[in-house]
Amino acid sequence: MRKSLLISMVLFFGQLMAHAQTTRFEATVVDAVTRSHLPFASVYVGPEASTITNLDGEFVIDCAPDAMLHISYVGYRAVHVKASELKGVVTLKPNEHLLPDLVVTPVAPLINKICKETLTQMRNHKRKTSEFFYRQTAFADSTCYEFLEAFLSGGSGVALHDLQLMTGRYAGIVPDSSHFYSYFGNFYTFSEIVVAASYRSPSPDADLVPLFRNFKKYYKYSYRVIDDDGNRVFVIDFFPNPSSASKYATIGCTLFVDEKTLHLRRIVGQGYNFWVVTREPKMGRYHLKNQHLLPTSFLFDVNLTEERGFPEVQSVFVQSMHAFKGQKIITRSTLFNLSMNENVKKTSFFQRLFKKRKGRMRFDSQIQKVIDKQGYDSTFWDNNEIVRRTTVEQEVMKLFNNKHLFGVFR
Incomplete structure (x- = not known):
């Protein structure tokens, strides 16, 4: 003893x-x-x-x-x-492109192989989960009026799915130049970017993505090869046809794919014809009749890692742009996978979180309202920056903190 x-x-x-x-x-x-x-x-x-x-x-x-x-x-x-x-x-230093004569794989069969491998990886690792740090800011013209930080959990294999809120904090102000106050309740779902599908032809209610069997009918495409630290990487560009982009919610992107495994390493692109849900208060409460569906296009950058032995999402950045009541609205979010950071996962705070059962958030879930119900622990957030805040984010966070806006949802 x-x-x-x-x-x-x-x-x-x-x-x-x-x-x-x-x-x-x-x-x-x-x-x-x-x-x-x-x-x-x-x-x-x-x-x-x-x-x-x-x-x-x-x-x-x-x-x-x-x-x-x-x-x-x-x-x-x-x-x-x-x-x-x-x-x-x-x-x-940027990696150099390899000479075209070193590329011997026909592009169309290559894309079909990548599609098949991506779907296989998604199926094999659909139960792999992780925890994520999430930060979101919204700007009306040049004024940042919303700041949100949260910890989420969900599926991480190849693409994010089934995200659930663990805990978070939210603050917002009414911009001086604005006659409205609103928030974007479902923007976090834009991080769930999928570029592969098993359908042969998309349906009107399905997103059009580049990796599916009949991609040649809906996309123009080209590719090149780069040398990434001794490994060959395919860089494939997908450009949606104008008729397709106008009919479907469409993903146009550049894929970075490892030549040996055909696993995705990075996805950079744009989404067309998507929608974001915004809500306005009425008599201090939020009702469905105060909800607006706004068309939006968004930019995204997804990075994947295989530190745990399978391809999973490491980080996601999304920026959407649209107009609302005469103002230009820009919403940005950054998501980071915490699975490789044992120090974060071992905190007593996270151990308590795992004991709580949280419902799955839907497309139109009010994440700010759910955050508000959980309460605000300022001590915890003072010690969990996780991803370095930009200068603007630091100033906004300090302003909202000084005005005691965190933990107050209106």
Whole structure:
């Protein structure tokens, strides 16, 4: 018994010493040629720490000074740098395109093979789940009037699905130049981007995606090959035909696909003819008759990883644009997979969360209203930035916090 107690004490103090040696490091990731910021690059130390860069290419990570950071971005050469040797800026060199005569695979059969493999991976790993950090901001013209952060859980294999709210916080203000106050209740569903389908022809109520058997009828396409750290990667561009884009909710995109496995590594593109749900208050309450369905187009950037042995979503960025009551509305969201970050998953807070059963959120779920019912723990949010906030997000968060708007839903 004494021996067991001694071992426990050694392990306990060892963990305390390891935690005490953790230091916060930050830097900006840029293109080595253009010096432009690289958003959503992966910053990975190991199971103990990982993150992604924000929209401005910035990241912050807590780790030991001698920890090696693996910083990667699809289409660029990865770099390894010791945390203590970070100089404030990390440069990544773009990968070179391979010569066309090195490409021998016909494009149409290749796309069919990628479609088949993607559907297989989706089916085999549909029960793989993870936890995600989610941040959302909304702007009316140039004024940010909504700030939302949440932790979600759901399926992560190849594409997100069945997202559920674990906990979150929300704050919003009425823009000075506006005569309305509204919020977007279902924007989080835009992160559930799927690019493969088993149908032969899309139906009017189905999204048109590039990876399906009859893609040649609805898309124009081309491809090239790049050398990604010694691995060949297919880069395939899909352009929806004008007639298709006007008839269906359509995904047009560029796929980055590993040549050996045919697994998706990154998806960048745009959605056409989609809808976002916005609601307005009336007499202090939200009713379905105050709900509006607004047509929107959106940009997205999805990165995938195989750190856990299967292709799963690592990060998703979405930006939608539309008009509402004479104002230009821009809504942005960033989602990050926490499955590789053991420090986050081991907190007592998350252990309590897993004991709670949350209902599945639907397309029109009022995520802000669900957040409000759970209450607001300011101490928790002070210590869980997860993904570095941009300068604008930091200013907005501080403003809303100073006005005590978090935990208040109206």
